[in-house]
Amino acid sequence: SQQGEEDPQALSIQEGENATMNCSYKTSINNLQWYRQNSGRGLVHLILIRSNEREKHSGRLRVTLDTSKKSSSLLITASRAADTASYFCAVANAGGTSYGKLTFGQGTILTVHP
Amino acid sequence: NAGVTQTPKFQVLKTGQSMTLQCAQDMNHEYMSWYRQDPGMGLRLIHYSVGAGITDQGEVPNGYNVSRSTTEDFPLRLLSAAPSQTSVYFCASSYSPLAGGSYNEQFFGPGTRLTVL
Numbered sequence: 103s104q105q106g107e108e109d110p111q112a113l114s115i116q117e118g119e120n121a122t123m124n125c126s127y128k129t130s131i132n133n134l135q136w137y138r139q140n141s142g143r144g145l146v147h148l149i150l151i152r153s154n155e156r157e158k159h160s161g162r163l164r165v166t167l168d169t170s171k172k173s174s175s176l177l178i179t180a181s182r183a184a185d186t187a188s189y190f191c192a193v194a195n196a197g198g199t200s201y202g203k204l205t206f207g208q209g210t211i212l213t214v215h216p
Numbered sequence: 217n218a219g220v221t222q223t224p225k226f227q228v229l230k231t232g233q234s235m236t237l238q239c240a241q242d243m244n245h246e247y248m249s250w251y252r253q254d255p256g257m258g259l260r261l262i263h264y265s266v267g268a269g270i271t272d273q274g275e276v277p278n279g280y281n282v283s284r285s286t287t288e289d290f291p292l293r294l295l296s297a298a299p300s301q302t303s304v305y306f307c308a309s310s311y312s313p314l315a316g317g318s319y320n321e322q323f324f325g326p327g328t329r330l331t332v333l
């Protein structure tokens with residue numbers, strides 16, 4: 103079953119606004135990662151947050167993790183037209199036979215209008 | 217560094233044909249994996265490898281074979297193509313998740329867009 107489930111499926115905002123995307127998962131995790139995919143391209147890693155971390159920042163990106171609610175959010179502040187892309191969360195399961203496996207959500211399509 | 221490279225970029229097959237999608241990385245990563253991406257489905261893991269000579273199945277392995285004879289290369293073979301295998305295929309690599317006990321970011325190739333008629 104799909105580990106990461108994202109919300110919303112699509113988000114349309116104006117340049118300068120903030121964009122928030124959410125990800126929920128079902129089982130214990132080692133870490134949760136966010137990726138960006140521009141149209142027709144491969145995925146690019148944005149940020150990784152470990153299960154013992156609650157918040158992480160990278161430039162205009164802020165990621166939070168709530169393991170009690172099994173959810174994460176990605177905030178992009180002061181969005182730009184170049185941020186237009188699909189954003190995926192990916193869950194790295196904890197231990198067992200799942201070493202290294204990432205389970206991806208369905209993605210959020212973000213459109214930033216100039 | 218070229219990173220992760222995939223060939224071909226595009227391929228059209230007829231039902232029943234076989235082919236190999238190539239993937240290579242020059243970062244000395246132990247871990248490599250193959251995903252397929254379908255509309256509305258996100259990425260689904262097909263097969264993965266934690267090192268040369270070691271492969272395992274992912275979520276959707278049926279109809280695909282892999283082997284890992286070197287650290288650099290991880291080809292994906294379609295044995296008898298079916299229309300259901302029409303998809304975009306991505307190869308990814310990372311440092312071993314076993315190294316230091318932590319899991320790492322994955323580096324993705326540009327993808328192969330496959331159409332099976």
